Amino acid sequence: MQTVNVKGPYNFDGILDRLSIDPLNEVNLAERTVRVPLIIEGEPNVAIVKGIGTTENPKFIIEGSIDDQTIKRLAHILQWDVPLTDIHQHFLTTDLKEIFEQHMGTPLVLDFDPYRTLIKCIIHQQLNMSFAHTLTERFVKQFGFEKEGVFFYPPPETAANITEEELREMQFSGRKAQYIIGIAKVIAEGQLDLDALAEKSDDEVMSSLIKLRGVGPWTVQNFLMFGLGRKNLFPMADIGIQNAIKKLYNLERKPTIEEMEQYKKAWEPYLSYASLYLWRSIE
């Protein structure tokens, strides 16, 4: 067991609420805990994070098999090392002022690992959240594995051997099935190292991932944000972002690309936070 102190504001209960939307996440709102499935040097490891502080003075207890790498990974995933004060300050002078005040202390929490982010993004493409979660849950429970009460996604070697028919039976579209199996094969064969992308620039990650069939700009932008924690992404193709802007500015229709290009200028270099808080504003 280990205790960690974090600089506020940091609204952990808001994070747990958000995590609990995904049926695969093991969240206990009453106990303020989440079980985090991690792959440390190729081995699955489960850490239990429990909130014991407040938004202004956040504190955590970590339980499970803990080593330095696990703590470091958790700190990065939960963004304990990114103080939000400067970022909030930046947005208080913009059109997003009210939204940031309303959701103050919302960090850009990452997905539990980059590979998981990519697969989840593919499954979620162009699907409503409800069905997307259903599909993801079926996929992981059928082909993944469980450890200490949490499901892990099937590793690339496993996913590469799934057949298109097996996925179609669980209501994947044929295309989506091909995308997932194809990407798993590329990774399993060693032609793509997602973890190595952490050392590359946003543009380099974009140019290497967009070559994959099934991966477009939206997916890479989401990967950069929620897989790697990059801070200046704005997925304009995202229907949620478009609806949030429509609501913010009381538009009759969804904003055009040109309008979004104009709005986003004031939000740099923290566009990922603009995106995140815009999403929160319509939930």
Place this chain on the structure above:
DNA sequence: AACCAGGGAAGAT
């Protein structure tokens, strides 16, 4: 019933 959903590939221009 019609339109939408936290897109992307393939075809057309």
Place this chain on the structure above:
DNA sequence: ATCTTCCATGGT
């Protein structure tokens, strides 16, 4: 290069 159409399936 940029624009349009088609893809698939559940949700509302």
